[in-house]
Amino acid sequence: MTQQKLDAEYWNERYLSGRTGWDMQHVSPPLKAYIDQLADKNIRILVPGCGNAHEAAYLLSAGFANVTLIDFAPAALEAVRKKLLPVAGTSLHLICENFFDVHSTFDLVLEQTFFCAIDPSLRPAYVQHMHSILVPGGRFAGLLFNRDFEGGPPFGGTAAEYKFLFEPFFHIRLMEPCYNSVPPRMGHEVFVIFENKMH
C-alpha cells in the first residue's frame, strides 16, 4: 500500500513535469514480437494506461484497424491525440477516463507498465475488471515485473502472486521469464498470455 494518492492528477503532473522514467520512447520489443505474430488485424485491441502509446503507434503502422487507448492523464492523451490521430483516423479510439469506469468489450488487452502503476490494493479489482471487459477466450498479453521495488510506483510482484490473482478468471497459457526485455528490465519481467474464462 502506498501513501501517495495515485489519481489522475498525480499522473498528469508526472507528464507535465517530464518525470516519465518508465517511457521507453519506442514499442516494447516483447510486445512488438507478440504483435508481429497476430494474424487478424481487425480484432479489438485495448492498451490501458497507455501513456505515450508507443505500442499503439506500432499497432497502427502494422495495419491494426481497431485500437483503443485508455489513460486518465489528460496531458498524456492530448499528446497522443496530436501524434497519432492524424495518421490513424477511425482505427484509433482515445478514452480519457479511469480504467475501472470503462465498460467496452475487447478481444485483446496489451499490458505494459500499467498493472505495476496502480496501487497494489486494487490488483484484485484490476483482474476482475480485465475479465469483464474481455470477451470469453479473449487474451491478456504483456509484461509484468517479477521483482520488488522500494516504495512505488512501480510496484513489483511475483509469478506466484499473478497466478493466484489471475487463475480464477483466466487460463494461464504462458508465464515465462522474458527473453527479449529492454536492457534495464532484463531478468526482471515475465511475459504472460492469459486467456479469459467464461463470464
Ligand SMILES: C[S@@+](CC[C@H](N)C(=O)[O-])C[C@H]1O[C@@H](n2cnc3c(N)ncnc32)[C@H](O)[C@@H]1O
Ligand atoms: C507507468 S505509466 C506507463 C505508461 C505506458 N504504459 C508506458 O509503458 O509508457 C502508467 C500510466 O497509467 C495511467 N494510469 C494509472 N492509473 C490509471 C487508471 N486507473 N486509469 C487510467 N489510467 C491510469 C497513468 O496516467 C500513466 O500514464
